[in-house]
Amino acid sequence: HGAHQVYEMGVVMKELTEKELYDAALTLGKHLEFNSLLSEVRALLKQHAPLEKVVLAGFSPSVSMMTIISVADRDGVRDIGGKLHVPGEAAKALSGMGAPVSMLKRASGSGAARLMIERNLLAGDSSLVLMRMIMGKSTIGLMFCTADPGREFDREHGKLFADLRPVLSLAIGNCLQYRTVLTRHQRLKEDVDFFAGLHSEPS
Numbered sequence: 572h573g574a575h576q577v578y579e580m581g582v583v584m585k586e587l588t589e590k591e592l593y594d595a596a597l598t599l600g601k602h603l604e605f606n607s608l609l610s611e612v613r614a615l616l617k618q619h620a621p622l623e624k625v626v627l628a629g630f631s632p633s634v635s636m637m638t639i640i641s642v643a644d645r646d647g648v649r650d651i652g653g654k655l656h657v658p659g660e661a662a663k664a665l666s667g668m669g670a671p672v673s674m675l676k677r678a679s680g681s682g683a684a685r686l687m688i689e690r691n692l693l694a695g696d697s698s699l700v701l702m703r704m705i706m707g708k709s710t711i712g713l714m715f716c717t718a719d720p721g722r723e724f725d726r727e728h729g730k731l732f733a734d735l736r737p738v739l740s741l742a743i744g745n746c747l748q749y750r751t752v753l754t755r756h757q758r759l760k761e762d763v764d765f766f767a768g769l770h771s772e773p774s
Contacts (some may be wrong), residue, residue: 587619587734595738603749606650608742609643612714619731621722626692626715627743628655629706630683632666637683637713642692644685665703665711672733674724675699684715698723700732704740712743 586653587595595615609625616622624644630637635658641653657665678684679695687693698718706712716732718724 578609584666584696586623587731589660590739592734595735596696600692603746605641605743605746605750606643606648608746609641610648611741613643613648616716616731616735620724620728621719622695623719624715624717626651628687628689628713628715630662630665630713632662632707632711633709635659635662637686639687639692651692654691657683657686660694661686665713671703671736672729674729675701676773678715678717678721683713687715693717694720700724700729702732702736702739704736704743706743706747710747712740714739 598611598615605627609627612621613625618627624642626642627640628637629640635656637655637657639653639655642649642651665683675681675684675746676698677695678693678697678699679688681699681701684693684699684701685695689697693699693715694717697720700716702712702716703715704712704714736766
């Protein structure tokens with residue numbers, strides 16, 4: 572009966588084949604910017620799950636701070652760039668050794684997601700999958716995925732997210748490295764310009 576219902580909705584769930592995972596790795600691995608990566612992630616997941624929105628954030632346990640990086644939904648992708656302080660219990664839950672992929676019937680059941688809900692980035696009553704990944708030396712990557720209104724993620728969708736998690740971790744790591752290199756390059760350029768300016772001033 573359950574399978575029949577899913578079939579009627581026009582989504583036949585199946586596990587990703589080795590080839591599909593390989594293709595996903597190739598597709599996602601070529602992105603160096605978070606926005607283009609997130610757009611591709613949303614398009615890929617939407618083929619297999621009733622996905623509405625993806626929010627990517629980084630959590631730094633040492634300072635209990637969450638940095639929102641990017642949001643992808645039906646309106647497109649945008650940089651958010653806000654920092655949120657994560658209070659005690661939620662910070663402990665994010666830092667702990669919990670499941671790398673967790674699924675909640677309602678986003679409001681997650682302390683970290685509640686911080687997003689307060690800023691109208693996520694709908695509190697939407698079905699949520701939260702993925703945790705290593706992101707750099709001292710940061711935990713968080714991917715919040717909410718389902719279409721009135722739809723819910725099920726165990727099969729959870730399996731899909733778990734299968735894709737290693738690929739997503741690598742792709743996010745690539746973007747982070749690229750962003751770090753760009754930032755360093757920008758700082759170096761500013762230093763060079765500064766010193767060039769000093770030399771060109773008349774004595």
